[in-house]
Amino acid sequence: MNFLFHHRVSAIKNVTYYAETSGLGRVELKMLARAITSLGYKVEDGHYDFDDVVTILQTIGLNPMPTKIRSIYRGMMLPLEKHLTFGEISHLWARFLTEKKHEETMIRLAFEYFDKDSSGCITTDEFMAAMSELGDPLTEQEVATFLKHFDVDSDGKIQYSEFLKAIQSQEAQIHKMLGVDEYLEEEKAKETQKPV
Numbered sequence: 214m215n216f217l218f219h220h221r222v223s224a225i226k227n228v229t230y231y232a233e234t235s236g237l238g239r240v241e242l243k244m245l246a247r248a249i250t251s252l253g254y255k256v257e258d259g260h261y262d263f264d265d266v267v268t269i270l271q272t273i274g275l276n277p278m279p280t281k282i283r284s285i286y287r288g289m290m291l292p293l294e295k296h297l298t299f300g301e302i303s304h305l306w307a308r309f310l311t312e313k314k315h316e317e318t319m320i321r322l323a324f325e326y327f328d329k330d331s332s333g334c335i336t337t338d339e340f341m342a343a344m345s346e347l348g349d350p351l352t353e354q355e356v357a358t359f360l361k362h363f364d365v366d367s368d369g370k371i372q373y374s375e376f377l378k379a380i381q382s383q384e385a386q387i388h389k390m391l392g393v394d395e396y397l398e399e400e401k402a403k404e405t406q407k408p409v
Contacts, residue, residue, distance in 0.1 A: 229300070230289070230298070230300040230301040230303070230304040231300045232245075232299055232300040232303040233300075234300075234304075235300065235303035235304045235306070235307045236307045237303050237306065237307050237310075241303075241306070242303060244273055245269070245273060245299070245302065245303055245306060246299070248269055248272035248273045249261075249269055249299070249302075251272060252265075252268060252269065252272060256299050257299075259296070259297070259298035259299055260296040261296055261297045261298075261302060262294075262296050262297075263279075263282070263286075263293055263294075265297075266282065266297055266302060266305065267279065267282060269302060270282070270305075270306065270309070273306065275306075275309055277309065282305075285305055285308050285309070286305075288308065289301070289304060289305065289308070317377075320376070320377055320380055321373070324373050324376050324377075326343060327339055327340055327343045327371075328373075329342065329343065333372060333373065334370035334371060334372045334373075335370065335371040335376070336369070336370055337356055337360065337369065340356060340359065340360075340371075341356055362379060363375055363376060363379045365378065365379075
């Protein structure tokens with residue numbers, strides 16, 4: 214019985230991750246390959262250590278915390294000292310994308326928590342009340358600083374779009390700097406021009 218359990222666990226640990234089964238599309242896989250080659254690596258080498266993986270993920274516009282990456286490594290049953298292949302990195306990125314969708318849901322729920330009257334915006338009073346409920350009452354100065362950062366149109370209220378935009382602004386700034394959006398548009402244009 215113990216032998217069978219050990220055999221099944223070692224079979225799971227020897228999973229091979231292929232880029233084609235990652236769930237990423239051709240455009241994303243090309244972006245990943247481009248990021249790897251822009252760092253001076255060859256895609257086919259497949260010898261990327263943990264620090265390389267962090268750098269590659271940053272190059273494609275993610276700002277991963279090392280603890281988050283370690284968590285995904287564990288979820289994929291990859292030892293931290295393992296040098297990853299292109300396929301493994303593509304699966305890692307796909308997991309990040311899945312978690313990002315979950316994160317956006319969590320951002321929506323956080324917004325709804327602060328928006329006590331379900332009006333679609335957070336007022337100063339709602340924000341202060343919610344922070345007090347959370348056990349972290351803020352001074353008027355702290356609230357003013359928060360509103361200055363989140364209230365883009367300066368109407369004294371934070372709409373969901375402002376809330377989401379402020380939280381995601383760091384990622385958007387990285388994408389702009391790297392030209393990721395332009396690259397994606399070019400690739401989509403190429404896809405639509407190809408004969409079927």
